[in-house]
Amino acid sequence: MFRHQKELQFEVKVDRPDPMFARQVQEVLGGQFGEMTVMMQYLFQGFNCRGEEKYKDMLMDIGTEEIGHVEMLCALISQLLDGATPAEQQKAAEDPVTAAIMGGINPQHLLVSGLGGLPSNSNGVPWNGSYIVASGNLLADMRSNLHAESQGRLQVARLYHMTTDEGVRATFRKMLARDRYHQYQWMAAIQELEEKNGVVVPASFPPEAEMESQPEAYEFWNLSEGTESSEGLWATGSAPDGTGDYVYVSNPVPKGQIYAPVIPATELHHDLDGKASDK
Structure with missing residues (x-):
């Protein structure tokens, strides 16, 4: 079961609305390496985990935390969109440089979500379930998790430098801190599994079938x-x-x-x- 608490994991409070930046934040919500991806990836790995109970428990812990991160980003996008109107889109179009770089307001923020976050990336492409990896092999999955956290943290770090809004940056700093720990977490799990089963996946494939002694290896x-x-x-x-x-x-x-x-x-x-x- 899941239980929702009304409080966000960390405070989300922007200094001022910025509808165009809300579009950019969509990437770390519904993009390939966004919070929706890691949320679903960790939860499905946890749901299907057949290994030691500690791995399932850890996956469910972090997967549930990522639900909270999706909630935080939706709150952030909502605040960035406060007061947005079709006139804002016209204002962006009047500046060719801004229009070319930022693309203006995402019209779906007005037409579809009514000034809320969307399950899509910064170009409006819907989130896709094929983004996630849940193979059932713990070491393979933990390595995929480290990759996902690395790419996701990289994108948040880039967004951090794309805004001067201190409120937004404060939220990003919390996310960067948690993503740092999550990378440490997956590294620790990878080390533990490698020490137990070896570094090559799958460890259970018989060496004689692959003829590991052949030079091509x-x-x-x-x-x-x-x-x-x-x-x-x-x-x-x-x-x-x-x-x-x-x-x-x-x-x-x-x-x-x-x-x-x-x-x-x-x-x-x-x-x-x-x-x-x-x-």
């Missing part, structure tokens, strides 16, 4: 001009799990055959012989 292929990539840790030393040493292949050559597809039946109308089918 440790080779870096130089397939772009230059050799600067040879200077990275991925090209020298040993694999993280100690099962082999990396090899830098400076001039890789193909190891497969030249593939020639079979000519399909004429009913598929590829017209490969230059003639149309008479059927």
